[in-house]
Amino acid sequence: MEHWSPKQTITDAGPQPPTAVERLLRDPKVVGAGGFIVFLIVLALAAPLVAPMDPLAQNLVLATVPPAGFAESEPGYLLGTDGLGRDVLSRVIFGTQVSLTVAFVAAGLACLIGSLLGLLAGFLGGFVDALISRLVDIWMAFPPVLLSILLVAVLGTGLHSVIAAIVVIDWTRFCRVVRTETMGQAQMDYVVAARTIGFARPAILFREILPNVAPVLIALLTLEMGIAVVVEAILSFVGLSVSSDTPTWGGMIAEGRQIVHEAWWVLAAPLAALFATVVAFNQLGDGLARSLDPVLRR
């Protein structure tokens, strides 16, 4: 054996790698869309302080007042009033409460249930995988709209029913994606390497695999929040969500639809809010997926 003394050292590549937070703050999509979502959250929490008027106070003398800047507009009613003389801006602001509650709670629960089952199916394989996968297949064969209407009909209307309906339908989305991702990751060399250090299976699943599934999961979660907002609006629109004395965007759209020819703003304002919110969730999901993925990272 030749003898030698190693003198060479290796320098590493590039400057100090940025932290996860730094990377997120550099992404315009994350900052823009995330900022908008934060703004909505603040709006929902501070609605009683921020809203110029009581969202339920009717004033039939001032019904269908157009938004500020249009002819016959009234001072104080920035977005006009609806058919019962209620302030549209205040109702849109209060409407964020229901929309965001549903977005976070329903999407969060669907994500939790779906991804746990998906992780188990993808990692354990075999019988567990077969069982969960068949369950998902059967589940997805039900028409979702019918299933949600059926559920709300059985559970009764209200916020909890809307949330339950979304969770019951959409957990399969998470389950499928997470299962496929987990299966792919489980075959990677680093998982084998973890096994050769003698890690137990739960440690491998949650410490090694989950961080690699997380970027996809987070993107899907934000996407699902947008979907949940739309589903809640649909159920409100058909009168299956919260009672009509709670302002919701879907409910406002339903009311506005009837008088769209006389007062288009009653329909347009909640529609714009809904649209902006869903776009923001989607963009945020996109941005998060890009900046959280260690391989895609530039």
Place this chain on the structure above:
Amino acid sequence: MTPPRLAIEALSAISLRDGDRPILRRVSLSVGVGEVHGVVGESGAGKSTIAKAILGIIPSQVRITGGTINFEGQNLLSMPAKALRAVLGRDIALVPQDPSTALNPSRRIDAQLTDGLRLKRGLSAREARLRALALLEEVQIRDPERVLKSYPHQLSGGMRQRVLIAAAFGLEPKLVIADEPTTALDVTVQKQILRLIRLLQERHGTSVLFVSHDLGVVAKICDRLTVLYMGRAMEQGATEEVLSAPRHAYTKALLAANPRYDRPDTGLEPTPPEVVAALRAEIAAFDAAAAEAGHG
């Protein structure tokens, strides 16, 4: 003579997917304390299967059909899973083949280096980090602080392999399995990595089972070697003896196949057909004898 650290005896394995084709045919080899033992052979010879059998990561389509793997007197093959997990990482560690996939892309180097130290050596987070720093210095990485904070994709292949070597030797195992650790690296880095493995091995008195298809690499680092062909150990002995006076026709062919600058006209020769025919006959005779013994 002290007993060997690792003694593989009559290890046999078959591929279930491929019509029960034998992968290992009663392979025996032993690795002494502080010894580097090379396992060479062409692809498909069963080299990696030996490594995987020791580490308990045999793929589902491969089945061990016989033999024992004795590590310090315990048969790893008959050990309960929990007991094996305790031995792995503490007494046996792996330096994997491909440094680009063997590190978790989502976790920083410090997390991956300290995992084993905390689990297997019972170090606290602080202690493990200090130890990881020292380990990176030991594998000659300059600026270890920065490397610790990096993600794998921010490091070069050679750097990643150094990190993996640090992770393996850092656990202070008695046996390191190096599964083609230089195959995925370019030649200049290969040399540094080989030196590093040898240095750490000598410093810590570690036994190493070094799996490679490259006789040149094995010649540089191994004390003894086993030449494998179609799952059969064709020749075994001290590296210098085997390489300077190969007894088996296959070893000679393997040596001839190694490109040499001093013999440019004989470089990259395929194994001569008559040697292949003789080898196949030898394997067939072995299989026939094994079948006979199995029936009798």
